[in-house]
Amino acid sequence: MNTLNVINTYAAYINDYDLRMNSSSGGIFTEIAEHILGKGGIVYGVSMSSDCRQAFFKRIDDIKDLGYLRGSKYLQALVGDTYKAVKKDLEQGLLVLFTGVGCQINGLKCFLGKEFDNLICVDVVCHGAPSQKLWGIYVDALEKKYSGQLISVNFRCKNEGWKNFGVEENTSCKTIFTPKGRNPYMLMFLDNYCLRPSCYECTAKQYKLSDISLADFWGIEKIQPEMNDGNGVSLVITRTTRGDKLLSELLPKMKVAKVAYEDAVKENIAEFRSVTRPTGRDTFFTDLDKLTFEKVKKKYAIPARIPLKHRLKNLVNTLTHSRDEGGLAFRNYGLQMVLKEQKGYAMISNKA
Ligand SMILES: Cc1cc2nc3c(=O)[nH]c(=O)nc-3n(C[C@H](O)[C@H](O)[C@H](O)COP(=O)(O)OP(=O)(O)OC[C@H]3O[C@@H](n4cnc5c(N)ncnc54)[C@H](O)[C@@H]3O)c2cc1C
Ligand code: SF4
Structure with a gap:
């Protein structure tokens, strides 16, 4: 500290x-x-x-x-x-x-x-700070998928609560909300592959x-x-x-x-502490140059598997309009890094 x-x-x-x-x-x-x-x-x-x-x-x-x-x-x-x-x-x-x-x-x-x-x-x-290159490629893929231009983005949308925040992307055709544990850009950011060397x-x-x-x-x-x-x-x-x-x-x-x-x-x-440079960081950037975004996503943006009891608790929270944190607190920055560095990826599935 x-x-x-x-x-x-x-x-x-x-x-x-x-x-x-x-x-x-x-x-x-x-x-x-x-x-x-x-x-x-x-x-x-x-x-x-x-x-x-x-x-x-x-x-x-x-x-x-x-x-x-x-x-x-x-x-x-x-x-x-x-x-x-x-x-x-x-x-x-x-x-x-x-x-x-x-x-x-x-x-x-x-x-x-x-x-x-x-x-x-x-x-x-x-x-x-994540790579500008990744963001550019991500936005290209998003605009192609929804056939519309990105008009605004809220990286910390609290519609499902502060700890369950997600990304809200407003394109000229559609508004999309993705929980942070499902958004490919946030997953690659929070898993530290795409940070600047410093x-x-x-x-x-x-x-x-x-x-x-x-x-x-x-x-x-x-x-x-x-x-x-x-x-x-x-x-x-x-x-x-x-x-x-x-x-x-x-x-x-x-x-x-x-x-x-x-x-x-x-x-x-x-x-007080920098994150650890993932061993796969250099390969990530090589892949970003040569693979399609879909392939990069499949390889690196691995969604969190949400335990059933947490999904049920979340559902109850949503139905009762509670804005409390539900069961995804483990996915916050601090805990996520602690989990990663000390306990491994116990909660992470291999499915894209
Ligand atoms: C890249 C990044 C990484 C972060 N990582 C963590 C973290 O690991 N743990 C944690 O507890 N908090 C982190 N934060 C800070 C946190 O997200 C909030 O910004 C902070 O709690 C202030 O929130 P607020 O509600 O007071 O104000 P808000 O209105 O949410 O914050 C606005 C402030 O953020 C600044 N800001 C926004 N984007 C950027 C940017 N790209 N570069 C520089 N400044 C920016 C604005 O200039 C303004 O001062 C991070 C913020 C950024 C931008
Ligand atoms: S060098 Fe430090 S303060 Fe600057 S963007 Fe990276 S982690 Fe944040």
């Missing part, structure tokens, strides 16, 4: 139900961003391009545009000239919130080369230069069961006095509980 730079650790979610449901975890990014915009500041974060092919950094100065940045995009975001734009805003004395994954925060700090009192950096804890040796796990870190609070049911309503809880870590002061101003607006860092990260090893 990396207890360096930890001031306070919280489990939290925002009170606005709709904004929380449109956020990946508890919506704390939105609360912080609204606060900065309310003070006349600027927010930088990651948006999808209009053709859904690319994630990129976007500068927002109006609350009505915040929706572009809300939600996780499971792609490496293009930085382009963003660092230069941030520097310009800072030098003009504007209050700036910069959000991204740890290596992007560290990159910005290196680029700036000095501290700015008007800069707040928030990182989202990150288990890795993600297997992520230096941003050791050198945290952000003021606040945000993550999913996996394991909340064991630590603050009363907060586990199935709609998403954020893990919030303050790392600097500036970040801690900012968050303390926002705490009264949220549902929040102070927790011990060591307890909070037990099921979220992405906060």
Whole structure:
């Protein structure tokens, strides 16, 4: 564990139900961003391009545009000239919130080369950035299958609950929801075949230069069961006095509980450890070049076999409109990696 730079650790979610449901975890990014915009500041974060092919950094100065940045995009975001734009805003004395994954925060700090009192950096804890190439091939196959263009994608759709999240793809012909344990792109992402080489040796796990870190609070049911309503809880870590002061101003607006860092990260090893590079990673990329997407999918995107008792529990939850986590909690990031690294693929079937 990396207890360096930890001031306070919280489990939290925002009170606005709709904004929380449109956020990946508890919506704390939105609360912080609204606060900065309310003070006349600027927010930088990651948006999808209009053709859904690319994630990129976007500068927002109006609350009505915040929706572009809300939600996780499971792609490496293009930085382009963003660092230069941030520097310009800072030098003009504007209050700036910069959000991204740890290596992007560290990159910005290196680029700036000095501290700015008007800069707040928030990182989202990150288990890795998947290959842009895989996403392009996946979208091609999807658009061909449904004979329509991809118009929008929600990588963290909570229609079946936060822990049972799925991907919602809206094409010009059809809207498709696939649970994460059945979506080929998510399966290859979560099984770590397609991550960038640096993600297997992520230096941003050791050198945290952000003021606040945000993550999913996996394991909340064991630590603050009363907060586990199935709609998403954020893990919030303050790392600097500036970040801690900012968050303390926002705490009264949220549902929040102070927790011990060591307890909070037990099921979220992405906060402090890189994932292991799968032995088949190089073969995966060779296959991606020479096989059809259908063959790559069959070989690498192996759906989870959901035990009968969990399927029944899920069905009951759906019928009673409960949004609680059902029985698929084992498939969350943290547990999935623990299962993979420590117990093998006991729950995974070989059938495509
Ligand atoms: C690639 C990736 C991997 C992640 N891995 C984990 C993990 O292993 N464990 C875990 O607990 N949490 C992980 N997260 C973080 C988690 O999904 C939520 O982003 C976090 O809990 C904040 O949620 P929220 O509800 O407060 O806000 P949301 O509205 O859901 O988050 C929006 C924030 O995410 C940023 N963002 C979105 N997409 C990207 C991107 N492609 N690159 C950089 N920043 C982006 C936006 O700029 C904004 O700051 C990951 C996020 C990403 C993007
Ligand atoms: S795992 Fe590390 S190197 Fe990879 S994208 Fe995330 S922060 Fe960057």
